[in-house]
Structures are given as structure tokens and as C-alpha cells.
Amino acid sequence: MHDRRSFLKLGAGAAVGGIAAALPSAALATECASNIKWDETRDVIVVGSGFAGLSSALNAKRQGLGSILVLEKMQVIGGNSAINGGWLAIPKNPIQLAQGINDDSPEELVKDQIISGRGMQNTDMLRQIANRALDAYQLCIDTGVKFREGFNQQVGGHNKARAIRTLHGVGGDITTKLYEAGKKEGVEYRLQHYVEDFIMDGQEIVGLKVRQNYRFPDLKTGKTIYIKANRAVILAHGGFSRNLALRELVDPALDKTLDCTNALGATGEVTLTAMAHGAFPVHMSFIQTGHWGSPDEGGFGWSNALLSIGFHKGISVNVLDGKRFMNERADRKTCSDAIMKNRNPDGSPAYPVVFFNHDDHVGAEEVTRAVRDQIAWKVDSLEQLAKQFNIPLAQLKQTVDEYNKQVPLRIDPLFGRMMDTAVELKAPFIVSRIWPKVHYCMGGLKTDLGARVLHSQTLAPMKNLYAVGEATGGTHGGTRLSSTACLECLTMGIIVAETIKSDMQA
Amino acid sequence: MMKTLLLTLVVATLFTGAANAGDLVKMKGSTQGRSNHEFIYQDGCKGCHQGSGKQNATDAACVECHGEITSIPVDESKLAIPEAHPHKSLHYNQGASCLACHSEHEKKAPVCAECHRTWFKEM
Numbered sequence: 159m160h161d162r163r164s165f166l167k168l169g170a171g172a173a174v175g176g177i178a179a180a181l182p183s184a185a186l187a188t189e190c191a192s193n194i195k196w197d198e199t200r201d202v203i204v205v206g207s208g209f210a211g212l213s214s215a216l217n218a219k220r221q222g223l224g225s226i227l228v229l230e231k232m233q234v235i236g237g238n239s240a241i242n243g244g245w246l247a248i249p250k251n252p253i254q255l256a257q258g259i260n261d262d263s264p265e266e267l268v269k270d271q272i273i274s275g276r277g278m279q280n281t282d283m284l285r286q287i288a289n290r291a292l293d294a295y296q297l298c299i300d301t302g303v304k305f306r307e308g309f310n311q312q313v314g315g316h317n318k319a320r321a322i323r324t325l326h327g328v329g330g331d332i333t334t335k336l337y338e339a340g341k342k343e344g345v346e347y348r349l350q351h352y353v354e355d356f357i358m359d360g361q362e363i364v365g366l367k368v369r370q371n372y373r374f375p376d377l378k379t380g381k382t383i384y385i386k387a388n389r390a391v392i393l394a395h396g397g398f399s400r401n402l403a404l405r406e407l408v409d410p411a412l413d414k415t416l417d418c419t420n421a422l423g424a425t426g427e428v429t430l431t432a433m434a435h436g437a438f439p440v441h442m443s444f445i446q447t448g449h450w451g452s453p454d455e456g457g458f459g460w461s462n463a464l465l466s467i468g469f470h471k472g473i474s475v476n477v478l479d480g481k482r483f484m485n486e487r488a489d490r491k492t493c494s495d496a497i498m499k500n501r502n503p504d505g506s507p508a509y510p511v512v513f514f515n516h517d518d519h520v521g522a523e524e525v526t527r528a529v530r531d532q533i534a535w536k537v538d539s540l541e542q543l544a545k546q547f548n549i550p551l552a553q554l555k556q557t558v559d560e561y562n563k564q565v566p567l568r569i570d571p572l573f574g575r576m577m578d579t580a581v582e583l584k585a586p587f588i589v590s591r592i593w594p595k596v597h598y599c600m601g602g603l604k605t606d607l608g609a610r611v612l613h614s615q616t617l618a619p620m621k622n623l624y625a626v627g628e629a630t631g632g633t634h635g636g637t638r639l640s641s642t643a644c645l646e647c648l649t650m651g652i653i654v655a656e657t658i659k660s661d662m663q664a
Numbered sequence: 665m666m667k668t669l670l671l672t673l674v675v676a677t678l679f680t681g682a683a684n685a686g687d688l689v690k691m692k693g694s695t696q697g698r699s700n701h702e703f704i705y706q707d708g709c710k711g712c713h714q715g716s717g718k719q720n721a722t723d724a725a726c727v728e729c730h731g732e733i734t735s736i737p738v739d740e741s742k743l744a745i746p747e748a749h750p751h752k753s754l755h756y757n758q759g760a761s762c763l764a765c766h767s768e769h770e771k772k773a774p775v776c777a778e779c780h781r782t783w784f785k786e787m
Contacts, residue, residue: 234764235756328755334758337757337758371720455781456777456778531782531783
């Protein structure tokens, strides 16, 4: 049985990739499926409870795939999705159409993603996702998700206004609704369940070794149980931005001084487990950083919104020498690299400051909440600014004088910044500190269009093993556009349920 | 029965200034616990720890007396902003374990404090 299956897989691999057929079949030294005493059995097990996991679970239930169990290792449902900004790109969404934007289409979105993907994206996958975008939108509406009325915006890298946003501007508006709908329809959710290992029969997954009542991040907590999966295991465990060792292995520029916008659980150990059992990884070193992070708050935070003012209306200054050091309006990668050069002699970060005129933004929500939550401060003069952040005053004054002279000329001779939105700097100022944060992993497990995980020897799907969302790689290529991750996760949750159903009938 | 007793205790302590229902005090030996749970300690560890002191406690023990998360009152006048309601979180709502924010034997910062560092202190 086992030999015959391996033979068939190798045959399929040769047909798909034309290589690898001569390699011996995998023989990993882990627990053998036939010796396991199973504690529980379910038809489908979903690993992770963000957009991808919640959508997969709900749609699996609706496709009639049987008993569905969602395992979440943290003490809250929703993963990183619960804390994200709640942006969702939907071509031809009703708000967009009401705005009179009739020339958008799934293909227009894919065009933008091909540019940001720098040729390394999976265009067929992006097209499939874009073509099902309205299904993802409908899933939200059906489960009671509320979006901002009349709000549809053009966000970075998109050629059309097509990004809608949840009512409260958090992904939690979506995760809580998907969770509640799933609960009502019979999906079972478990918190504090950490996946220790996969139980394999050759290249087929048959169940999971799970640490129950686990307390992140202590692996000694809880006890081990074995859960059998009759039909499928769906990996929806997200990225690995919080795994400092792993991200530095694949991109040494991402050193330990970089915080992360993600929830604490984005540590990627299930990706490593999948790789250990033969799952093929792709684009692991493509990791996006946000140059709009503040070291004075955790996670994604408010800084991003504050700096959309700061980078347009203000300047960024090196605290060690009091000088500007970058084009504040350059792209994420350029700015991140420039910011990270600001270091004390011992290599620790010398967090640069960004400041802009207080009086021009009185009552602005971005400013009010940033000051309230102590990630930004009001200073009454350059003297106070220099004193509070230990900046050489004489040079700081000179920097501001020189900059102000260039504002009416609309030219930045130092860094070639676009000056169309620049204003003359006049105290009092709003000032904050900046340092890049790791934001999103474009890389992960390689799947086919149906979300089946490919094996690294045969390049054929591993039986009953599926992956969706940020856990997967190769979809976005070089870099991902804002508002497209939520779309991918919700849509692939629909598609993976359809795939499993068709695989059952095959 | 226990739930009624608990609610009475909570309501009573909400309006008394200094002493808080959840104050961390010495309970048994070097083990610390919450003053409002003193009566539970008299029965040993098993009540909360799944029948054995060596097992981790789960939400089941909390829910038995306090009820589900969305039914537990919070003094809304003490919130930094109305959206910061920890029992009706915009991020998690029903999908949060009690243990994400509450710890019986030590002080703990709630999960909200991972990002909103000024809204909630250790408790």
C-alpha cells in the first residue's frame, strides 16, 4: 500500500515537474502512524485562527466536510488578523461602484500585483484570488461584518480606489464575526493548542501531535495528545515575522533591533515542521518591513498613521548629528535601510525623530491618539526638542533653516524628496521616534492553485495537506500590496474547502 | 450558588476604595492568590486545576463562577476610551480566554498591553 502510493506520487511528480523522479521516497524518522493511539478524531483540522483559518473552517463546514476543529496556540482567536488594519481590496465592490468607479476589474488588481511582485509572483494564483474577491466580500456581509459607509480608497501601489475598510479599522471586525458564525454553524475552536508535529504515512498526513493547554511561549506547559484527521489538515498558521532567528537566517539585514507589527504568535514553527516532513518552501527571504514603526509602542500601533503626516509635512532627523538623513517619501525598503543606519557606537539603535507643526493638525485623530498613548509628544521649541531627544541644538536649527528655505522652491537638494506637500516648519511641533518593523512574510509553503501543499521531492501535492494565507509562499512574489492579504486569506479559505470536497470525490 | 456569592463580592468591592477584589496576597506557603478567591483555596488546588495541582487551569474553572466573558461587567467609567472595553474587545470579543488577561498567582499584563501600552497596567 505504502509503496504503491509512493510510486503513484513519484509518477505525478514527474508529470508535473519533469524532475525528481529518481529520488528515493521520503523516510523521515518521526512517529509512525500505525503506532499512534489517537485521543480524538475529526474530519478536518485547521491550524491557526486568523482570516485564513476562520474562513477555511467556516467554508469547510458549509461544504459538508464533516467535523471541523480549529487549533489556535494563543489564548485569543484571530492571530495577526485580529489586530491588523482591516483593509480589504475588492475590485467592483458596491462602494466603489457607487463612487462611479466603473473601470476596475479583477484583472486591474492583478496588473498592480504583477508590478509589486517584480516578476516573481504567481500570476495564476493572484488571478484566481482576484476573480473570487466578491465571494470573499459576500462572506463578510453574510456573517455580519460592517464596513465604513461610503469609504473606498486608493492605497499604496494600487491604480484604482478599491480598498474598503472595516467599521473600527481593525481586522477584529472580521475575525470576531467569522468566529461567531462558525460557532453557530458547528465549527469547534480550541485555544492553547500547539502543533508539535505532524503524523505522516509517507507523504500523506493522517493527524497531528498537539500540546493541549499550552501557554505561549513555554513548550513545557500542557500535555501531548494525538488528533487524527480523516480528510484534511489545513495549515493556516500565518507568517514567521516574530521568529527572530528564522527571519535573520533568511535575511541577515533583519537584525534583532527590528520589532514586529504582528501578533506575538507569528513564529512560524508549523512552517518548519511542514518543511521537515517534505513540504516545499518558496521565497522565504522575501520579508516586508514597514518604515513607519515606532519603538514606543508594541505591534502595528498608531505610528503608521501619524507618519503619513510626518513624512509629508515634516522631516526626519538623526538624533546624533541633528541632520536629515533620507528622502522621507521614498518607498518602504529605501527608507527602512536609511533609518537602520542610525546607530550608536555600540550598534544599538539611535532612534531618529520625525516632527511636524502642531498648529496645522489640531484635533487630527492621528495626532490626538498618538499623544494620548505616549508615542508622540508636543514640544514648544527647537530648544525643547533638542533637549528632550538629546540632539545637537545648533545643527538642528541649521537643518530646519535650510529645509525651510527649500520649501517655497519645492526642491530638496539633499535627498530629492518630492516637496509638493511640504510646509515651512514652525514650533510648536509634534514629535515621534521611528524604527522599522518587520511586517509580512511573502514566502512560505508552496501550494498548487487548489491550496494543496507540494512535496519537495516529487513537487506533487502531499495527500490531505493544504495551506492557505501567509503560511503559503510564492503568491505575491517580491512584495505584497496593502489590503491584499485579507483578500487572499478569505478567498483561499473558500477555495480550499472546494478543493477538499473535490479531492474527496476523486 | 457560587456565582451569586461571587457577584455579591464583586459588587461589594466595586464601591469600596482601597481594597480590590483581585488583590494578590499570600495564600498557601509561598503561593500567591487573589483575595476574592480565598474561599477556593480552602479546598486545595484541584478546584481550578482540572483535578490535580500539576495540571494547568483552564477557562472552565473561571466560567463556572463568573460566567462567559461578555456577561461579566466592567466599570466603564475607568476605561481610557470606550473602545478599550476588555470584555467586549473589538479584536477578540467572545474569542478570548480569561487567561489572556488574568493570572491567579502572579501579576500579569493583559493581552491588550502588547500594543496599547498605556491603556492597561499589570493586574
